[in-house]
Amino acid sequence: QKEVEQNSGPLSVPEGAIASLNCTYSDRGSQSFFWYRQYSGKSPELIMSIYSNGDKEDGRFTAQLNKASQYVSLLIRDSQPSDSATYLCAVPSGYSTLTFGKGTMLLVSP
Amino acid sequence: EAQVTQNPRYLITVTGKKLTVTCSQNMNHEYMSWYRQDPGLGLRQIYYSMNVEVTDKGDVPEGYKVSRKEKRNFPLILESPSPNQTSLYFCASSLVGGNSNQPQHFGDGTRLSIL
Numbered sequence: 001q002k003e004v005e006q007n008s009g010p011l012s013v014p015e016g017a018i019a020s021l022n023c024t025y026s027d028r029g030s031q032s033f034f035w036y037r038q039y040s041g042k043s044p045e046l047i048m049s050i051y052s053n054g055d056k057e058d059g060r061f062t063a064q065l066n067k068a069s070q071y072v073s074l075l076i077r078d079s080q081p082s083d084s085a086t087y088l089c090a091v092p093s094g095y096s097t098l099t100f101g102k103g104t105m106l107l108v109s110p
Numbered sequence: 111e112a113q114v115t116q117n118p119r120y121l122i123t124v125t126g127k128k129l130t131v132t133c134s135q136n137m138n139h140e141y142m143s144w145y146r147q148d149p150g151l152g153l154r155q156i157y158y159s160m161n162v163e164v165t166d167k168g169d170v171p172e173g174y175k176v177s178r179k180e181k182r183n184f185p186l187i188l189e190s191p192s193p194n195q196t197s198l199y200f201c202a203s204s205l206v207g208g209n210s211n212q213p214q215h216f217g218d219g220t221r222l223s224i225l
Contacts, residue, residue, distance in 0.1 A: 034213050043200055043216040044153070088153070090214075096160060097168060098143075098214055102152035 002027045002093040006101035014109055019076040021104050023089030026070070033065060033072045036088040038103065044088055048074060079108045112137045116201050116217035123191060124225050131186045131220050133201030141204045142184040143168070143214065144176065146197040153200070159184055191224045198222075 003026040013019045025033075032051050036044035050056045050063040050072065062075040072091075076083055086103040093099045114135045123129055135142065143158040145168075155168030159178040173195055175187040184203075188195060198221050202214040 041198075041219075041221075043219050046213045046215070049213055096158060096166065097155055100153040102150070 002091070002099045004089055004091050004099050004101040006087075006089055006104045008102060009105040010107045011104055012107045012109065013079050015079060015081060017079050017108075019079045019083065019106055019108070021074040021076075021087050021089075021106065023072045023074075023101055024070055025072070025089075025091045025099075027091065027093065028067075028070065030067075030091045032092055033063070034090040034098075035061075035063060035072075035074045036090060036100075038086045038088060040086075076106075079106075081108050081110050084108045112215070114201055114203050114215055114217035116199075116220050118220060119218060120221050122223045122225065125192055126190050129188050129191060129222075131188075131199060131201075131222070133184045133186065133217060134182050135184075135201075135203040135215070136182065137203065137205075137215070138181065139203035139215075140181070140206050141212075141214075142178065143202045144174070144184070144186045145200045145202065146170065146195075147200060147219075148197050156186070156199075191222075193224045196222060196224045 005024045035048040037047045038044045048063040050065045056063045060077045064073045086105045088103045089101040090098050117132045140161045144156040145153045147153050154170045157176040159165045201217040204212040204214045
């Protein structure tokens with residue numbers, strides 16, 4: 001069983017701060033990594049994908065991947081109250097499935 | 111608009127009464143999947159389909175059936191629902207399955223309560 005681990009949180013940050021969300025995975029062969037955002041009672045929404053070691057930036061979001069350490073993170077700069085949600089890390093398992101972490105709840109206070 | 115559509119969005123029913131949750135996608139995706147989401151357990155895959163007439167079990171398939179007769183549709187069937195199947199269900203699709211660079215697109219979810 002492939003494992004994807006996340007700290008459940010909640011991670012609390014003040015508005016304007018940088019939020020750092022972390023994820024570790026067990027399958028060394030994983031090639032693609034996804035971050036989803038899920039508001040309470042809503043469906044997961046893809047916000048970032050990353051396939052190569054290093055950083056990938058998209059607006060206020062930066063995904064960081066370190067395959068040697070089996071570690072992927074998501075940084076949210078200038079956090080806003082609207083960023084308050086649960087963030088899910090997802091890693092493909094073999095060819096046919098996507099394994100999700102249980103998610104980290106982020107709370108951004110005004 | 112590209113989307114995954116699930117119906118119904120909400121359903122309250124009783125133990126043993128067969129039900130079907132429909133899922134349809136308009137993106138010509140090959141891969142479709144069903145998940146259930148429970149507090150503290152995260153998203154768990156029930157069944158998936160790599161293409162028409164190709165389905166396979168996920169992590170929690172007991173008590174569920176699926177079919178994939180057409181590329182766009184992937185219904186989830188509960189032949190004899192039980193209270194432990196009360197959950198939030200999501201259908202998802204992607205261009206191809208698994209270990210590719212293709213993310214999954216989710217439907218809006220079906221909140222199912224079995225009394």
